[in-house]
Amino acid sequence: xxxxxxxxxxxxxxxxxxxxxxxxxxxxxxxxxxxxxxxxxxxxxxxxxxxxxxxxxxxxxxxxxxxxxxxxxxxxxxxxxxxxxxxxxxxxxxxxxxxxxxxxxxxxxxxxxxxxxxxxxxxxxxxxxxxxxxxxxxxxxxxxxxxxxxxxxxxxxxxxxxxxxxxxxxxxxxxxxxxxxxxxxxxxxxxxxxxxxxxxxxxxxxxxxxxxxxxxxxxxxxxxxxxxxxxxxxxxxxxxxxxxxxxxxxxxxxxxxxxxxxxxxxxxxxxxxxxxxxxxxxxxxxxxxxxxxxxxxxxxxxxxxxxxxxxxxxxxxxxxxxxxxxxxxxxxxxxxxxxxxxxxxxxxxxxxxxxxxxxxxxxxxxxxxxxxxxxxxxxxxxxxx
Numbered sequence: 001x002x003x004x005x006x007x008x009x010x011x012x013x014x015x016x017x018x019x020x021x022x023x024x025x026x027x028x029x030x031x032x033x034x035x036x037x038x039x040x041x042x043x044x045x046x047x048x049x050x051x052x053x054x055x056x057x058x059x060x061x062x063x064x065x066x067x068x069x070x071x072x073x074x075x076x077x078x079x080x081x082x083x084x085x086x087x088x089x090x091x092x093x094x095x096x097x098x099x100x101x102x103x104x105x106x107x108x109x110x111x112x113x114x115x116x117x118x119x120x121x122x123x124x125x126x127x128x129x130x131x132x133x134x135x136x137x138x139x140x141x142x143x144x145x146x147x148x149x150x151x152x153x154x155x156x157x158x159x160x161x162x163x164x165x166x167x168x169x170x171x172x173x174x175x176x177x178x179x180x181x182x183x184x185x186x187x188x189x190x191x192x193x194x195x196x197x198x199x200x201x202x203x204x205x206x207x208x209x210x211x212x213x214x215x216x217x218x219x220x221x222x223x224x225x226x227x228x229x230x231x232x233x234x235x236x237x238x239x240x241x242x243x244x245x246x247x248x249x250x251x252x253x254x255x256x257x258x259x260x261x262x263x264x265x266x267x268x269x270x271x272x273x274x275x276x277x278x279x280x281x282x283x284x285x286x287x288x289x290x291x292x293x294x295x296x297x298x299x300x301x302x303x304x305x306x307x308x309x310x311x312x313x314x315x316x317x318x319x320x321x322x323x324x325x326x327x328x329x330x331x332x333x334x335x336x337x338x339x340x341x342x343x344x345x346x347x348x349x350x351x352x353x354x355x356x357x358x359x360x361x362x363x364x365x366x367x368x369x370x371x372x373x374x375x376x377x378x379x380x381x382x383x384x385x
Contacts, residue, residue, distance in 0.1 A: 014050075015383070017042060021050050022382050025060065025080040026105055027203055032075040051078055059084040059104070059385055080105035085385050086143045087377035088134055088186070090150045091193070091369040094168045094220045095284065097126060098366075101137055101145065102374035104385070106204060110141050111370075116169075123174045131183050146384075148180060148188040149377030151196040151369040153219060155239055161190030164239070167256050168220045189376045193217055193369050194241050194326075195232060197362075198225025200372030201324045205364045213322040214314055215362075216243065217369075218272075218329045222264035226318060244268065248309055266306035269328055275303040284328070291331040297339075304336050308343035315348045315357050326362040337361060 020040055025031065031039070037047045054060040062076040082103025091098040093116075100111040112133050119125070138145060154166025161177015177190045191199075198207075198215035207213040207227065215225040222244030226233040234240055244264030245257050252261025265271065269287065270280035276290045276299070294300075311323060323344075325337065341359040344351055351357040362368055 017046060018050055018054070019383050021047070022054070022059070022080070022104075022385060025078060026378065026382065029105065030063075030077040030079040032077060034075060036078065057084075082107040082109060083143055085378075085381055086141075086145050087374055087381060088145045088148045088184075089370045089374035089377065090130060090148065091373055092126065092150065092152045092169070093193075093369075094153060097129065098370050099130065099133055099137070100370050100374065101141055101143060102371075102377075103143075104378075106371070106374065108367075108370075109143065110137050112137060121169050121171075123171055123176065123179075127176075127179055127183065130180070134184065145184075145186060147377040147381045148184060148186050149196075149373035149375070150176065150180065150188065150190040151193045151373045151376075152176065152190060153193045153221065153223065155242065156190050156192045157239070158189075158191060158234060161188055163190070187380065189379070191373075191376055192223065192225070192241055193219075194223030194243075195225040195234070196372035196376060197326050197368045198227055198324075198372070199232060199375050200364055200368045201326070201362060202227050202230075203375050204371055205362060205368065206324050206360050207322050210320075210322040212318075212320045213324060214243075214318060214320045215324045215326055216311070216314075216329065218268060218325070218327045220269050222268050224314070226320075228318070228320075243310070243314060246310060246313060248306065248313070263306070263310040267303060267310065271306075272300075272303060272328065275300050287328065288331045291333065294333055297333045297335045300332075300336050304340050305343070308340045308347065311340065311359065312344045312347040312351070315344060316350050319350045319354070320357060321354065323357060323359045324362050325359065326364075326368050327366075330361045330365055332361065 033047050037044050059081055061079050061081055063079055065077050082105055085104040087102050089100045089102050096113055096115050098113040101109045103109050152163055152166055153168055155164040163171055163174040163176050165172050177188045180188045194217040197217050201207040201215050211230040213227045217223045224241045224243030245262045247259055247261050248263045249261030249266060253265040254260050255262040255265050273280045273282050345356045364371055
């Protein structure tokens with residue numbers, strides 16, 4: 001009987017092991033050689049050869065731990081060097097664009113952001129500003145980027161970054177990936193914002209220990225990203241995650257998608273504004289401030305009931321062990337989140353069967369999609385460092 005690597009060339013095995021080691025350091029941070037050997041299932045001589053090669057190339061360094069315990073010679077920590085590989089992360093939101101240069105290991109080396117208004121939401125204007133800002137930041141930081149990841153609140157074809165539709169930006173059929181590649185001269189990965197939020201939570205957030213999770217994103221609209229068996233669910237052509245357009249109230253408000261009573265008409269930002277007694281177009285800061293100053297969470301009872309209804313449907317269909325609430329939902333009072341969790345367990349057969357699907361708010365806050373965009377860019381890069 002032959003083993004799983006039978007017939008594999010030695011250089012392919014070394015490249016596979018090198019990528020696995022880099023991915024481990026990139027995601028989980030510094031570690032000793034002994035720990036790396038145990039975690040990756042490699043012998044110490046293999047780890048030594050890999051670390052020595054990466055150190056010689058300037059990709060990693062070894063340092064004495066800042067905190068030492070016990071007598072004897074301390075084990076050196078292997079640390080990823082952030083500037084050894086830098087990517088550009090871009091989070092295109094409805095009202096703002098955020099950009100960061102992110103180094104190996106996930107460190108944000110520099111960032112910029114600017115507001116979008118009616119005229120500046122034009123795709124060409126957004127692309128021009130991204131390119132100008134990227135060049136300025138690269139000069140200031142004295143780094144050269146090797147890839148780009150972009151988060152967009154819309155329906156995105158993952159194969160080439162074509163934005164089929166981003167209604168709240170008023171974009172239709174925008175070749176965002178190809179246009180950015182043409183001007184930045186770098187490989188560009190583009191994804192739906194909720195899918196990218198799910199990636200961020202899975203790699204660096206609340207879902208690091210979960211192989212089955214759903215991320216619910218609430219900006220102006222509502223979207224979802226799904227991780228099943230540790231892998232993102234992307235669907236045919238990469239179009240998946242429009243959970244906000246699940247119809248929950250057929251007699252409800254008209255949605256821009258053509259349906260009536262979509263979930264996001266009941267739990268999106270305008271609905272939350274109505275529940276708080278604010279104008280539907282109230283600034284995001286005013287909405288967050290109102291949530292934090294809320295004395296009586298009962299004013300959100302109807303909103304919370306619609307939120308729980310949609311989440312119960314999602315849990316019944318997808319069976320995640322964890323649901324992470326992101327963006328605007330991170331400002332919801334904890335009594336409201338706890339009440340929603342309780343209702344989901346009562347209404348969802350699947351939640352009851354697994355002993356209660358956990359529902360939490362994102363610890364990554366507004367940076368979730370920026371972090372996820374960076375990880376999207378790093379996916380193909382770690383093989384080439």
